[in-house]
Amino acid sequence: MASKIQVEKLATLTGHRDCVYTLGGATDPATVYSAGGDGMVAAWDLNNPETGELVAKVTTSVYALRNVPERELLLIGQNMEGLHVIDLQSKAIRASVALPKVAIFDIAHVPETDQVYVGLANGGIAVIGATDFELRSMVRKSGKSVRSLAYNPATNELAAGYSDHVVRIFDATTMELKHELTAHTNSVFTVVYSPDGTLLLTAGRDAHLRVWEVQEEYKERGYVIAHMYTVNHITYSPDGRHFASCSMDKSIKIWDAQTFKLLKVIDKVRNAGHGTSVNKLFWSAHQNQLVSCSDDRTISVWNINFS
Numbered sequence: 001m002a003s004k005i006q007v008e009k010l011a012t013l014t015g016h017r018d019c020v021y022t023l024g025g026a027t028d029p030a031t032v033y034s035a036g037g038d039g040m041v042a043a044w045d046l047n048n049p050e051t052g053e054l055v056a057k058v059t060t061s062v063y064a065l066r067n068v069p070e071r072e073l074l075l076i077g078q079n080m081e082g083l084h085v086i087d088l089q090s091k092a093i094r095a096s097v098a099l100p101k102v103a104i105f106d107i108a109h110v111p112e113t114d115q116v117y118v119g120l121a122n123g124g125i126a127v128i129g130a131t132d133f134e135l136r137s138m139v140r141k142s143g144k145s146v147r148s149l150a151y152n153p154a155t156n157e158l159a160a161g162y163s164d165h166v167v168r169i170f171d172a173t174t175m176e177l178k179h180e181l182t183a184h185t186n187s188v189f190t191v192v193y194s195p196d197g198t199l200l201l202t203a204g205r206d207a208h209l210r211v212w213e214v215q216e217e218y219k220e221r222g223y224v225i226a227h228m229y230t231v232n233h234i235t236y237s238p239d240g241r242h243f244a245s246c247s248m249d250k251s252i253k254i255w256d257a258q259t260f261k262l263l264k265v266i267d268k269v270r271n272a273g274h275g276t277s278v279n280k281l282f283w284s285a286h287q288n289q290l291v292s293c294s295d296d297r298t299i300s301v302w303n304i305n306f307s
Contacts, residue, residue, distance in 0.1 A: 020293035035062035077104030119146030154197025161188030203231035246278035
């Protein structure tokens with residue numbers, strides 16, 4: 001089965017001067033944003049990937065980006081300095097939201113609630129108005145970092161993965177705590193809902209990928225040991241039939257979203273993959289290309305062909 005997937009490395013994007021921590025999509029599926037330890041936020045055109053364009057430069061590292069496509073805005077989580085809202089047309093700062101002086105690990109933008117949710121290293125989730133960019137509330141259910149956020153439109157729920165090993169499920173409108181999932185034995189670095197909203201996938205430092213049934217009060221369906229070390233990120237393919245995971249073990253893996261079978265491993269030996277931790281993935285609707293970023297300061301663009 002694995003032989004049916006052809007993986008070709010299309011480009012290696014260089015220009016960042018430090019680890020690249022995060023990637024984000026854009027209104028145009030051929031554009032991807034990147035940011036990392038050097039404070040530079042860059043835009044890349046997948047049609048002509050070799051040249052990046054500087055969108056913003058901030059003074060500290062950036063772990064989290066989120067595009068607001070309907071309004072042509074880019075949300076930048078600047079560690080210790082709060083949330084910055086960049087107008088992508090003028091490249092000007094539209095707004096800055098002062099937050100506690102801690103790292104920002106993830107940002108979720110939810111048009112359904114007209115809110116932005118920011119996961120903070122002090123265990124708080126900042127709830128910010130998506131139109132006025134005013135801080136509405138701070139929800140703190142743990143003293144440990146909020147590492148990852150995901151929204152489920154089918155249930156209007158926000159999932160948050162924490163460094164206290166717990167995944168917490170909130171009502172996205174009221175931020176009332178609905179469920180606590182306690183199966184992980186270490187920090188939860190990534191949470192993602194399936195495109196149809198029926199499953200939640202969670203993974204992190206314990207290298208276990210866990211699958212939860214949303215409609216069954218988040219009963220655990222099962223787990224797989226997905227990587228040798230920490231799973232940093234999981235993302236679904238645009239058609240929802242596959243998902244990809246990346247890890248501190250330097251590899252990217254492609255999985256069947258129905259069966260949870262491993263279909264392909266992308267690594268340095270087999271595919272000239274990354275030399276250090278792979279931190280984030282972005283699976284673009286542009287020719288089904290998968291983009292990855294790494295501590296090795298590079299971004300790779302992969303052609304994933306399911307024959």
